[in-house]
């Protein structure tokens with residue numbers, strides 16, 4: 001495994017690779033968990049070589065968000081990636097990604113408008129900008145994202161189509177703790193008591209999917225009972241709960257297979273997101 005801290009060194013290396021080599025890319029902000037490693041394994045299975053980036057991107061954090069506290073553990077991340085037979089790791093500094101004078105940003109596409117886009121106004125602009133920079137540097141064949149960040153995946157898929165990046169976007173299933181909590185680097189912020197309370201999010205989404213399975217089709221009804229469930233949990237504040245089209249992230253009134261139920265909550269100061277897909281009665285979307 002070779003680690004590149006210099007963008008210039010990486011570019012030289014990339015330029016020397018055979019044109020027909022397939023390259024799987026997993027962009028991350030580090031502090032890796034099983035969710036990230038599942039993406040690395042999926043990339044490993046379908047590509048000749050794999051590259052992982054570790055970069056905590058400052059432009060996707062708002063002024064009062066957790067950029068300074070965001071967990072980092074470079075040595076542990078590198079050891080985990082080594083075990084997964086990663087070929088190349090990009091570990092750029094802020095100055096490498098945003099050199100002095102940097103002033104070009106990508107305007108995020110339509111699926112970014114609501115939900116996380118409303119609660120975190122600069123977030124998707126930062127994500128689209130850094131993913132564009134990384135796609136241009138890495139020139140991957142396929143890029144891998146987790147479905148826990150389903151709105152991000154929809155935004156990146158739309159951007160990739162609109163800007164004609166020759167990259168296949170692969171979205172992999174959410175990896176959960178045994179009790180249902182979606183894995184996230186931010187779970188480390190939770191105290192044991194908060195960790196317990198945080199379960200209400202995955203439980204509310206699972207209950208929504210269950211109501212659909214039992215025959216409920218009105219989004220409003222499912223959302224009302226979900227909102228009540230979260231409001232009744234002390235120490236948890238609802239940011240949003242919605243039922244959306246999986247591509248546009250527009251809210252739907254009548255739930256159909258393939259729609260997502262999405263939610264974000266604050267547990268103490270920690271903001272967590274999660275989602276579930278509504279499946280057709282046979283189990284397939």
Ligand code: PAF
Pocket residue numbers: 027028029055057060127130131149152
């Ligand atoms: O999902 C993440 O970890 C980040 O948003 C990403 C895609 C690596 C961009 O910084």
